Amino acid sequence: MTWIEIPANSPFGPENLPLGIFRVGDEEPRVGAAIGDQVIDLALVASAQMLDGAQVFAEPTLNAFLARGPRTWHATRGWLLQLVWNSNERDAVEPHLIPQSAVTMLMPFEVADYVDFYASERHATNLGRLFRPDSAPLLPNWKHLPVGYHGRAGTVVASGTDIVRPSGQRKAPADDAPTYGPSQRLDIEVELGFVVGSPSKLGKPVSVDDFRDHVYGVVVVNDWSARDLQAWEYVPLGPFLGKSFATSISPWVVSLEALEAAAVPLGKQEPPVLPYLAGDRLTNYDITFEVYLNGQLVSSPPYKEMYWSPAQMLAHLSVNGASVRTGDLFASGTVSGVRKDQRGSFIELSWGGREPLTVNGEERTFLQDGDEVTITAHATAADGTLIGLGSVTGRILPAI
Template sequence: MPEQSSPLDLPEGDPFGPHNLPYGVFSTPDRPEDRRVGVRIGNHVLDAGAAAHTLGSPYAGLLGQPSLTPLLAAGRTAWSDVRRALTAWVTVPAHRADVEPLLHPVDGVTLHLPYEVADYVDFYASEHHATNVGQIFRPDGDALTPNWKHLPIGYHGRSGTVVVSGTDVVRPSGQRKAPTDPAPVFGPSVKLDIEAEVGFLVGVPSAHGTPVPLAGFREHVFGLFLLNDWSARDLQAWEYVPLGPFLGKSFATSVSAWVTPLEALDAARTEPPARDVPLLPYLDDSGEEEHGGFDIRITVEINGQVVSEPPFATMYWTAAQQLAHMTVNGASLRTGDLYGSGTVSGPETAQRGSLLELTWNGRDPLELPEGKRTFLEDGDTVTLTAWAPGPHGTRVGLGDVTGRIVTAP
């Protein structure tokens, strides 16, 4: 294969080609304190602010920032204009002389959390996941709670512990109590788990007291990314009745360093599963112009070993429905709000997005090269990767999200 003459001469089918162009924030070893907005193209990152300045773009002010937050707040017209300009900068031969010096190898830069996190909400939108969890914990009752098919169940998380991919995750400590224990004990979690999810990033805020309808999804949501909502199942089981997740969830949520704009995923739009319970009007998406689902194929690896391949297309509740429900009571959106889909699980055993399901709460250990696993052990590294169908048969790669478990202090 001939050597590439330019980082912009990508192999055919590269999942990070010009059809993708996810956004991130990076710094270089020679200027570690200088955080810059970057756009990934192949195995390189383009200094978007420097390119905008060099090429005289009217959006140089938005892109020449240490964070994506100003761009997020600028709105859909700016998002489309900037994306159109970036596409031209990396594809039009006349721009090469200006653009090529502003490209940095991805493996030679440091990637940072690319926006200021405002609020964080996590949902529970996979019927397969919710059914599995119900069967594990309520084997003699109904797997789904009575409200599950009427509204997207969720909870408010802790935005201060959202961390970028590559950040170590300290094993959390807290109270736990097995059903047969006479009293709770305190100590490190012994049932540390993952949740393979897709996250959505809000750009444009909304007014307090004004719900966002289903059709407002594209106006408010900038893009999506992979998310791992680490979960301490033993702490969660003891604390969550009657108010829900707290310490078992709030210690860390890992997100990808790259945000894929919604426009890059138009070809991945798909119809959600058939709903067998009538929906209230604010959630009824049967008349919407575009499908609310996304055909995203996720892969979960533990220490480099593939353990699951969850399909996001199977999610019962869509991101637009989640946004509508999250704001229907008048709750406002802020720039930098994140919300997670909830664990993505498919109908097959090898499509389950948590160890709770994969091992059936420890009953069926996974066989890994380094030994059996029921839940995560110290030193384990979890990596989520994904791709979605792109235009003309291409693939859109999502930025991975990885984290290593370190011993509790």
């Protein structure tokens, strides 16, 4: 199927071919595609083949490629498939294969606007119970629209970036006044992020059917969260400092075309949604995350149970005429399943800190300095093929 040797169970099989930005030594960063445990240096291959538009692969971000739009994305996928499947290409490609262990992966794209949704019914219900114990956990608007808000684009960071524990104001209900200090309830949020390539026009909504014309692909997102800061600040204008210190993303962007094999029908939505959110072909993806705290698996959130389809998120985001730009990132919100070991945050896994979990023999609730969190994800195609999304990792440094 490919002349390139791929280790068994590799997340990056010959039909995945995710794109990212890599650097070798002190050479210029450029675009590569992952296959097995290697990177294809697309800048050099495209240049040698005098490919039309080859210069987009010599850029230090994917933005120029993303901006080219769906025809280029599709043609590029065709070219990549042909490179790895056609053994006649071996002589041209093999000199430009680099072991992944020999490269540094960088931010795959420059983030324009970052929006964070809240599309898991289980997560929203859990958080409602924890943050607002005296009222109905799911708010009246939740099943009518995909609730979301804007996050800080400038602090979306590459996987591997250390996370400095944030300081700020927090106030427990029993306290008279807020105090300042390092967050004591530092947490993760396991999310899927959608990367916009093709811009839309201001004043013109993107319909649910046009999702694939604008979104190129997906990354794994860890939306680090300081629950104590968030709880004190978030009424009435929403989360701000509890989220804005850092959001980590995985280095490889998996295309929707590759992910299509793992598409599954969206679950039933009741009450029915308004027409601008409705569609006959709304899908979800059969993706499973794995969350590791200091190497131990603590949770396996399932994406396919998400209530809102990403096409609905984009249609909602733009229904007021808001335009999207190349590099926009919108994330699903925390992915949590029904089972306790499928929850996508420590506030849920430890039920607000009251039910510690055991990790490497220790009782744990929120993150401690020195902790390392790695989230991996893979999609499963209908025929069982794995389509890996790779992983996002980060280590907590003490507050300064």
